[in-house]
Amino acid sequence: MRQVSALAVLIALSGCGLVGPSYVRQPPATPPTPAYKETSDDLFQPAQPRDTLDRGPWWTVFGDSTLDRLAAQVDVSNQTLKENEAAYRQAVALIRQSQSALYPTIGYTGSVQQSGRGTGASTNSSSLSVSGNSVAQWALGGTLTWEIDVWGNIRRQIESDSAAAQASYATLAAARLSAQSSLITNYYSLRISDERKALLEASTAAYARAMEIVGNQVSAGTASQLNLAQAQTIYEQTKAQLVAEGVTRAQFEHAIAALIGKAPAEFSLPPAQISNQVPTIDAGLPSALLERRPDIASAERSMQAANAQIGVAQGAYYPQFTLNASINFVSTMLQNLLQIANAVWAVGPALAGTLVDGGSRAAQVESARANFDKTVATYRQTVITAFQQVEDALASQRILEQQEKVQVLAVAAARKAEATALNQYRAGTVDYTTVVTAQTTALQNEQTLLNIRLARYTASSNLVAALGGGWRDSDLPPPVYIPGEKTSRELKKHSWWPF
Secondary structure, eight states: OHHHHHHHHHHHHTTSOOSSOOOOOOOOSSOOOSSOGGGOOTTOOOOOOSSOSSSSOGGGGGOOHHHHHHHHHHHHHOHHHHHHHHHHHHHHHHHHHHHGGGSOEEEEEEEEEEEEEEEEEEEOSSOEEEEEEEEEEEEEEEEEEEEEOSSSHHHHHHHHHHHHHHHHHHHHHHHHHHHHHHHHHHHHHHHHHHHHHHHHHHHHHHHHHHHHHHHHHHHHTSSOHHHHHHHHHHHHHHHHHHHHHHHHHHHHHHHHHHHTTOOGGGOOOOOOOOOSOOOOOOOOOGGGHHHHOHHHHHHHHHHHHHHHHHHHHHHTTSOEEEEEEEEEEEESSGGGTTSGGGEEEEEEEEEEOOSOOTTHHHHHHHHHHHHHHHHHHHHHHHHHHHHHHHHHHHHHHHHHHHHHHHHHHHHHHHHHHHHHHHHHHHHTSSOHHHHHHHHHHHHHHHHHHHHHHHHHHHHHHHHHHHTTTTOOGGGSOOOOOOTTSOOHHHHTOOTTOOO
């Protein structure tokens, strides 16, 4: 009876406190500012976005149906995402594996054995015979082993695995966001390549007409072979750029194919024009970034996982209590095997611990604390990097919009200078070098404008990705409830936490 009472006390204690420190969210290295630095410029007022960002298909802000179709395939066929999804399922399985340690393990044994002893023997030249008696013995048994989690070692491991699974889920979301952002960048790089190819084709045709004009003048004796050579040079240079653009476009098309999980040979994207209206994104409040970035959530969950491991390491200082029980039935007759008279049973608690280990447990606790400090630093650096990426994208969005307006004027002036130079050459008032210079300048300015437009699309995509896309940390799977520990709602009650 005393043994039963002691066992009941141990089981009751197993649902109480946990060894090791309770997890408390760590504040960022610096509190979020009321506004982003790059949104405080009075000279720039960002336009309103086409749509809100609090949604899954955030790429729809670009208003491109082809992009919408491609981006949707990333989540279905991208092999990197499948790898991360498998890692998440593996992390969930580890939770169930750790939870199983809270329950008894029941086993069984069984055997049948024939035994006997010889009573005599006779031999002759042709044969050998043995006679004797044999007995069959049947045995069937069961075992029970139950480690009672008095100090909370197992529950701390479950807590760590649960937080690690949440971190894995957030890592999956971050990988998805990165793949989607890469797709958008490659898609618009391909579309700008299409526009650059169209520009080079138009310029090549224009230079061919100019070369024809110079050739006619050479035939009439009003222009020199040098003028013709100059016209042919710029024509061939531009034609070479046109050929090289095919390589650039093919590489972007192959990159898109890989991102949607297809072999390049299975995918092709016909040329198409895109809108010149690049969406301008409102970044919102800096404090919201703490909830919108999956990499921040992953780093924060990794902190809790590391914190729980401190408790696991500290639990090694305390003895382990195990309940062992067994029952075995042994009989020489199978039909009587399960009778109570044939049973041999044993039950009782066991205690095991380490008295001297040369400092091994202390080193493990120190290592766990150091690992927690490392995850805190990683979390804080992740937050700082997130704010940097948002500020960078905001600066790019703001400055590139201004640069594009100026570059549009530069292109118009360059094209006007090109037309004027060609007319003056026809009138004989300037040499052909002036025409070549004007043509080269005009083409370079057109290409610069396309590069700025691509940079604007990239900046908008980077900004949405830096803001977390349409993801929020409320999308995380709920944590596993650990008896004796604070709830997640209680863990959020800190002055720095904005929500």
